[in-house]
Amino acid sequence: MDERLNMLKELTDANGIPGNEKEVRDVMTKHIAPYADEVTKDRLGSLVAKKVGDENGPKIMIAGHLDEIGFMVTSIDDKGFLRFQTVGGWWEQVMLAQRVTVMTNKGNVPGVVGSKPPHILPPEARRKPVDKKDMFIDIGASSKEEALEFGVRPGDSVVPVCEFTVMKNEKYLMAKAWDNRIGCAIAIDVLRELKGVKHPNVVYGVGTVQEEVGLRGARTSAHLIEPDIAFGVDVGIAGDTPGVTEKEALAKMGEGPQIVLYDASMISHKGLRDFVTDIADEQSIPYQFDAMAGGGTDSGAIHLTANGVPALSITVATRYIHTHAAILHRDDYENAVKLIVEVIKKLDHDTVKAITFDY
Numbered sequence: 001m002d003e004r005l006n007m008l009k010e011l012t013d014a015n016g017i018p019g020n021e022k023e024v025r026d027v028m029t030k031h032i033a034p035y036a037d038e039v040t041k042d043r044l045g046s047l048v049a050k051k052v053g054d055e056n057g058p059k060i061m062i063a064g065h066l067d068e069i070g071f072m073v074t075s076i077d078d079k080g081f082l083r084f085q086t087v088g089g090w091w092e093q094v095m096l097a098q099r100v101t102v103m104t105n106k107g108n109v110p111g112v113v114g115s116k117p118p119h120i121l122p123p124e125a126r127r128k129p130v131d132k133k134d135m136f137i138d139i140g141a142s143s144k145e146e147a148l149e150f151g152v153r154p155g156d157s158v159v160p161v162c163e164f165t166v167m168k169n170e171k172y173l174m175a176k177a178w179d180n181r182i183g184c185a186i187a188i189d190v191l192r193e194l195k196g197v198k199h200p201n202v203v204y205g206v207g208t209v210q211e212e213v214g215l216r217g218a219r220t221s222a223h224l225i226e227p228d229i230a231f232g233v234d235v236g237i238a239g240d241t242p243g244v245t246e247k248e249a250l251a252k253m254g255e256g257p258q259i260v261l262y263d264a265s266m267i268s269h270k271g272l273r274d275f276v277t278d279i280a281d282e283q284s285i286p287y288q289f290d291a292m293a294g295g296g297t298d299s300g301a302i303h304l305t306a307n308g309v310p311a312l313s314i315t316v317a318t319r320y321i322h323t324h325a326a327i328l329h330r331d332d333y334e335n336a337v338k339l340i341v342e343v344i345k346k347l348d349h350d351t352v353k354a355i356t357f358d359y
Contacts, residue, residue, distance in 0.1 A: 001166070005173075007031050008185055009164040010138055012175035015103055017087045018210040020157040021045055024066040028207045030183050035191035036205065044226045046217040047207035051191050053199035058352040059307075060344055061204045061227035062182020062190055063298040064234065065211030068176065069322055071137075071158035073102065076148070080141030081114065084158060086217050092129040093199040094323040099161035100137060106151025111139040112157070135231035158242055160324040171254065171330045179327040180211065182333055189337040190344070200348035208298050215265065218298035222305040228352050229272065231340060232299030235328070236260065236290050236315030249290075251317040253329040256286030257336035259312035263292040265300020269310040271359035275351070276312060276343055282323035285339045290315065310356055314340065 001009065010031070025047050032041050036049035047066070052315035069088030076082055082102070096115040101108045114136045118126055137158065141147035162176035175181070187205035194203060204225050208217030222230070236258040239249025251258050259277060261268055280287045303311035314336055318328040 003167065004189070007188065008173065008175070011181040011184055012164045012177045015101060015157070015159040016066055016098055017072070017157045017159060018067040018213045019087070020092070020103065021066040021329060022060060023185070023208045024181070025207060025267050028066065028188065032188045032191055035188070035195050038307055040349070042217070044220045045209040045286070047223040048192060048221055048224060049187075049205040049239065051194060051203045051205070053194070053201050053203065055178040055202065056195075058228035058349055059202050059203035059204065059225060060347055061206060061222065061225055061230040061302065062187045063206040063208050063221070063230065063302060064185070064187050065180045065210050065217065066184060066207040066209055068159065068179065068213050069182070070160065071100070073137075073154050073156040073158060075154055076144045076152060078144050080139065080143050080147040082137040083150065084130055084135070084137055084262070086287060089322055091322065092132055095132070096130060096136060099326050101161055102137070102152055103137060103157040103159065104151035104153065109139050109150050109152060110161075111137045114138045115171065128178055163323040165325070171329055173330055174325055174327045175326055176326070177292060178318050178328055179235045179321045182318070182328060183236060184285060185335050186233040186340065187331065189341050192323050193337060193341045194344065197345070198253045199345050203344060207307065212296055213300035215296065216296055218301040219305070222302040224308065226306060228297060229347060229355070232297035232302065232311065232313040233314045233336065234297040234313060235318040235321050235326070237292065237321065238301050238317040239317045245267055251288045251290050253319065254331055255317075257290050257315055257332055257339060258288050258290040258315040260297070260315055261289055261291045263296050263300070263313070265296025266295050266303055266311065266313070267357070268312050269303070269355070271355040272310045272312045275355055276314070276339065278345070279342050279346065280339055283338075283342050285335055285342070286334075287339065336349050
């Protein structure tokens with residue numbers, strides 16, 4: 001594997017649900033620190049890496065979130081099975097019989113979301129999804145006492161299992177937690193590409209916490225930074241699989257990063273959106289427009305900071321998000337980095353002022 005693939009593997013193989021992102025934050029710190037002048041964190045746990053171009057220039061925030069969807073142990077029954085709470089958005093039909101890892105103070109414990117064999121289900125039950133509240137996790141414990149001996153306690157994090165995989169077409173990359181370790185990777189690579197490059201601003205590469213439960217770390221880190229311009233970098237929906245219509249999702253993997261016009265958390269800033277797409281056109285960087293009636297990104301919290309922050313979400317079309325295994329295209333990731341770097345090079349005080357006040 002090349003250097004970037006190794007970074008992507010380390011980021012996605014790391015485990016971190018909302019409220020327990022330390023393992024992922026440590027990996028992101030390892031990879032972004034060599035390109036930053038300072039790495040700190042806010043009091044909720046978001047990582048903030050600062051790179052100074054012009055110390056008197058505008059502040060540019062690039063935010064990807066550290067957390068992934070997962071579960072939390074709520075109780076252990078007498079037979080050693082775990083009951084759990086979902087943390088982040090899950091659809092029941094993708095949960096049953098999937099492997100998981102329980103993160104305990106004594107180390108990781110493997111498990112699986114238990115399910116009844118179809119042989120013993122009545123026909124009507126086979127046609128219905130199992131409700132999340134009726135599911136459990138089997139960790140191979142024979143009793144509650146043995147589960148406790150393994151180190152499992154209520155409150156422990158549970159994460160999906162899917163090792164980072166370069167597929168047969170090597171542009172296609174499969175992993176858990178692309179939502180949103182790809183945003184973290186983009187923030188790292190933007191600072192990497194700016195190393196030794198003159199830019200008229202101060203750039204903040206941020207790994208936010210608790211995005212999946214309400215854009216929480218984006219809010220606290222934005223208050224810390226007080227950015228003049230912000231980019232939320234995240235995954236978007238790929239509409240190129242069977243059964244998905246263009247009305248539901250326009251984007252296709254491999255055709256460039258998505259410029260998000262609208263989602264449930266934010267209407268993108270027109271001035272910033274036009275500025276970014278003009279640069280993409282000038283530099284012949286491919287991109288796609290997208291709009292989503294549901295969902296949101298960290299931009300939704302950042303743009304409401306203080307007296308307002310012009311913000312734009314730039315996303316990577318990804319298949320099967322909010323499941324154990326998702327797939328994205330390497331070219332989209334690399335073009336997102338290229339586009340943001342080219343934009344940052346031009347964001348001086350006069351340009352930011354024009355973007356902010358001329359629209």
